[in-house]
Amino acid sequence: MANTLFTGKVYHHFEVLASTNAYAQALLSKNKPAEGTVVRADSQSAGQGQFGSRWESAPGKNLLLSIIYYPSWLPLDRQFYLSMAVGLGVYDAAKLTIHSPAPVNIKWPNDVYVNSRKVAGILIQASLSGPVYNNATIGIGLNVNQLEFDKVLPNASSLAREIGVEFNLEEVENTLFECIEARYLQLKAGQHTAIKMQYEAVLYRKGRSGRYKLTANGEIFEGTILGTTEAGHLLMETFSGVTSFDLKEIQFLPG
Numbered sequence: 256m257a258n259t260l261f262t263g264k265v266y267h268h269f270e271v272l273a274s275t276n277a278y279a280q281a282l283l284s285k286n287k288p289a290e291g292t293v294v295r296a297d298s299q300s301a302g303q304g305q306f307g308s309r310w311e312s313a314p315g316k317n318l319l320l321s322i323i324y325y326p327s328w329l330p331l332d333r334q335f336y337l338s339m340a341v342g343l344g345v346y347d348a349a350k351l352t353i354h355s356p357a358p359v360n361i362k363w364p365n366d367v368y369v370n371s372r373k374v375a376g377i378l379i380q381a382s383l384s385g386p387v388y389n390n391a392t393i394g395i396g397l398n399v400n401q402l403e404f405d406k407v408l409p410n411a412s413s414l415a416r417e418i419g420v421e422f423n424l425e426e427v428e429n430t431l432f433e434c435i436e437a438r439y440l441q442l443k444a445g446q447h448t449a450i451k452m453q454y455e456a457v458l459y460r461k462g463r464s465g466r467y468k469l470t471a472n473g474e475i476f477e478g479t480i481l482g483t484t485e486a487g488h489l490l491m492e493t494f495s496g497v498t499s500f501d502l503k504e505i506q507f508l509p510g
């Protein structure tokens with residue numbers, strides 16, 4: 256059992272679901288599930304990724320789950336802080352689990368990387384009522400024990416593939432609940448500066464030169480990540496000075 260106050264206390268576990276996020280949204284449309292309610296599936300037939308993409312995962316090998324939170328206290332201009340806090344929670348859990356000097360980073364906005372490969376993705380779906388949050392469904396796909404990935408995803412990996420050890424899924428899940436809840440409570444306590452500083456301290460490629468592609472025209476350029484703006488844009492030093500990029504505006508290229 257995870258050592259949490261509310262995360263995972265109500266727990267729905269299925270062998271197969273279309274998508275844990277979709278199931279959590281369906282629960283929210285019927286009544287008000289307890290804060291911290293978790294929906295987990297061993298496999299998904301229509302796992303949702305960012306920007307309408309699909310999230311693929313080998314059955315029974317990884318963690319596929321959604322957590323329902325009610326961050327009604329979070330001002331909407333701080334939305335990116337929820338994304339950073341959840342990213343840090345998954346980062347903390349990966350780090351505690353692998354117990355290894357292998358580099359763990361958060362790739363903007365909130366993918367978790369080990370050895371420069373993606374081991375986790377996060378999809379937050381929020382419902383707003385005017386200026387306040389009604390609820391947020393925090394969808395997490397953490398690749399734990401899957402060893403083979405489709406060739407169309409050359410950068411996808413798992414904790415086991417990077418570290419060479421198989422992990423106990425229930426233990427990783429408990430660690431994940433504890434780490435996410437701790438970061439959520441840190442956000443609730445208003446520790447915004449600490450969250451941003453800690454996020455930027457582990458931001459993938461921060462402070463070093465890398466190659467990127469502009470989605471609009473395919474132009475490839477070199478840039479150095481400086482950090483993020485309050486709205487969650489990526490700040491980068493490029494040939495034309497300091498520029499900020501919105502989601503989908505750029506792609507990270509290898510090297």
Ligand code: BTN
Nearest residue numbers: 274276303304305376377394396
């Ligand atoms: C990404 O594209 O990086 C985000 C992936 C999020 C996947 C998880 S798996 C559990 C939850 N249910 C879904 O349908 N998606 C999220």
